[in-house]
Amino acid sequence: MTVTSYTERPGHKIDEADGLSVPWSRPSPKRKGVSARAVSAVTILVVLALWALSARLQLVSPVFLPSPAAVWNKFITVARDGFVDATLLQHAVASLWRIFAALVAAILIGVPVGLAIGISTIGRGIFDPLLEFLRPIPPLAYLPLVIIWFGIGEPSKILVIAIAMLAPVALSTASGVRGVSQERINAARSLGATQRQVVRHVILPSALPSILTGLRIALGAGWSTLVAAELVAATRGLGFMIQSAAQFLVTDVVVMGILVIAAIAFVLEFTIRRIERVLVPWAGRE
Amino acid sequence: MPHLVLDPHLVLDKVSIHYDGQAEPAVERVSIDVAKGDFVVLVGRSGCGKTSLLNVAAGLVAPARGTASIDGKPITAPGSDRAVVFQNDALFPWLTARENVAFALRLRGVRPAERAQRADELLALVKLTDAGDKRIWELSGGMRQRVGLARALAAEPEFLLLDEPLGALDALTRERMQTTLLDLWTASEVGVLMVTHGIEEALVLATRIVVLAPGPGRVVRTFEPGFSRRYASGEAIRTIKADPIFSEARADLTDAIFEGEAA
Numbered sequence: 001m002t003v004t005s006y007t008e009r010p011g012h013k014i015d016e017a018d019g020l021s022v023p024w025s026r027p028s029p030k031r032k033g034v035s036a037r038a039v040s041a042v043t044i045l046v047v048l049a050l051w052a053l054s055a056r057l058q059l060v061s062p063v064f065l066p067s068p069a070a071v072w073n074k075f076i077t078v079a080r081d082g083f084v085d086a087t088l089l090q091h092a093v094a095s096l097w098r099i100f101a102a103l104v105a106a107i108l109i110g111v112p113v114g115l116a117i118g119i120s121t122i123g124r125g126i127f128d129p130l131l132e133f134l135r136p137i138p139p140l141a142y143l144p145l146v147i148i149w150f151g152i153g154e155p156s157k158i159l160v161i162a163i164a165m166l167a168p169v170a171l172s173t174a175s176g177v178r179g180v181s182q183e184r185i186n187a188a189r190s191l192g193a194t195q196r197q198v199v200r201h202v203i204l205p206s207a208l209p210s211i212l213t214g215l216r217i218a219l220g221a222g223w224s225t226l227v228a229a230e231l232v233a234a235t236r237g238l239g240f241m242i243q244s245a246a247q248f249l250v251t252d253v254v255v256m257g258i259l260v261i262a263a264i265a266f267v268l269e270f271t272i273r274r275i276e277r278v279l280v281p282w283a284g285r286e
Numbered sequence: 287m288p289h290l291v292l293d294p295h296l297v298l299d300k301v302s303i304h305y306d307g308q309a310e311p312a313v314e315r316v317s318i319d320v321a322k323g324d325f326v327v328l329v330g331r332s333g334c335g336k337t338s339l340l341n342v343a344a345g346l347v348a349p350a351r352g353t354a355s356i357d358g359k360p361i362t363a364p365g366s367d368r369a370v371v372f373q374n375d376a377l378f379p380w381l382t383a384r385e386n387v388a389f390a391l392r393l394r395g396v397r398p399a400e401r402a403q404r405a406d407e408l409l410a411l412v413k414l415t416d417a418g419d420k421r422i423w424e425l426s427g428g429m430r431q432r433v434g435l436a437r438a439l440a441a442e443p444e445f446l447l448l449d450e451p452l453g454a455l456d457a458l459t460r461e462r463m464q465t466t467l468l469d470l471w472t473a474s475e476v477g478v479l480m481v482t483h484g485i486e487e488a489l490v491l492a493t494r495i496v497v498l499a500p501g502p503g504r505v506v507r508t509f510e511p512g513f514s515r516r517y518a519s520g521e522a523i524r525t526i527k528a529d530p531i532f533s534e535a536r537a538d539l540t541d542a543i544f545e546g547e548a549a
């Protein structure tokens with residue numbers, strides 16, 4: 001191999017130590033074998049074991065803490081024979097229907113409101129104070145008013161959940177819209193896009209990852225509101241089932257209901273994450 | 287027929303730019319005329335307002351005084367007769383490379399099959415024949431800029447406005463992209479207005495170089511290097527760069543850019 005050099009300076013040699021073996025820049029050896037998921041699995045098993053143990057040793061009365069086996073058996077019986085005039089599936093379907101109806105309403109209202117806040121000063125002026133007023137109020141506080149206005153039927157229950165979902169959907173949409181890069185918008189306009197086309201073809205897709213995050217937060221808010229919504233004149237629903245059971249101190253049904261809600265919420269969360277991966281695969285990769 | 291009517295011109299006439307909250311104007315009385323087939327490059331130290339001037343031509347910034355016009359019509363908003371390519375590609379990551387290129391056609395309601403075909407032709411023109419189905423994040427920086435150029439050309443603009451399009455690329459990719467730019471310019475016969483920091487790049491590409499000085503931004507020198515015409519008539523880019531007159535031009539241009547700067 002021949003080396004062409006333009007400067008012969010024999011006195012100057014690159015110090016071998018330069019840039020070599022700097023101790024703090026050396027990559028640390030990767031820790032092997034421990035994943036967060038494995039730790040989570042162990043944690044869950046330990047909690048279950050402690051629960052089973054305290055029930056077995058009768059540290060707490062079964063009225064307060066039924067054993068895991070009792071809860072599991074209750075799950076089977078309620079699934080087959082039902083509790084307060086409906087099977088577990090019917091309760092779950094009733095609750096899920098309310099959650100999804102509320103979610104659709106929250107999307108239909110929240111996404112346009114979020115767009116208005118993010119795009120126009122007037123929109124922000126109108127909707128920001130309203131949302132900031134609505135957001136911190138606990139559902140139990142506005143539930144009575146909703147019942148006075150809309151009665152005790154199904155619409156009231158859905159409305160209460162939808163109100164709780166509205167702020168996270170709208171605010172996430174707005175923050176997504178505000179985060180759209182100006183260069184992208186300018187590029188689209190210089191390619192001939194009208195204002196409407198910029199919203200449809202640039203702003204909405206850019207904000208989609210943020211909107212989906214908003215839906216995840218909204219679902220969480222929805223579940224926490226569900227029990228409140230089913231306080232009044234419900235005949236079915238997981239929240240209603242838990243409350244009825246609590247009134248008769250049927251603690252195993254209460255615990256079972258809590259676990260079923262947790263399981264459904266987990267599945268929904270997982271589903272939305274899958275949807276995110278399909279719908280917005282570019283998120284975090286730009 | 288007078289010559290001016292046949293040839294579309296992008297004209298900035300005694301343009302001053304004044305940003306809100308700043309005492310000094312960013313640009314004062316700058317006039318630039320880009321004819322179709324011209325390759326005009328704006329160079330100058332930071333703060334000389336070259337990007338501001340490009341934004342006026344794009345219709346993104348309104349001049350405080352003076353006028354910007356295209357074919358005699360005043361520029362008031364962005365338009366597809368002046369497609370812009372930015373330094374950060376500003377591509378749409380939810381679309382494939384092909385869909386990005388076809389974006390302008392989609393806005394105009396061109397049928398899907400037709401716009402896919404046109405997009406593939408443009409991708410071939412920027413030497414990205416097989417990248418049509420790729421997602422944006424699967425492309426390298428140079429490939430992204432090629433997609434950005436093809437996307438701008440799809441709008442069938444009369445003028446291309448390039449805002450440091452090669453600024454974020456590594457040196458070797460830059461060299462290659464310079465010839466791509468020249469090839470596109472000769473093939474499409476558009477007029478180009480480009481902003482760059484690269485002195486050699488300006489010399490290789492431009493038919494005219496406008497040197498701006500800051501405080502406030504104004505034109506201090508104009509060069510007509512002519513190397514891009516030599517490339518267009520078949521001379522290799524390396525031969526051109528090796529020509530002693532090229533080194534001379536580089537020295538002159540560097541002097542002009544740093545003239546008047548406190549040492």
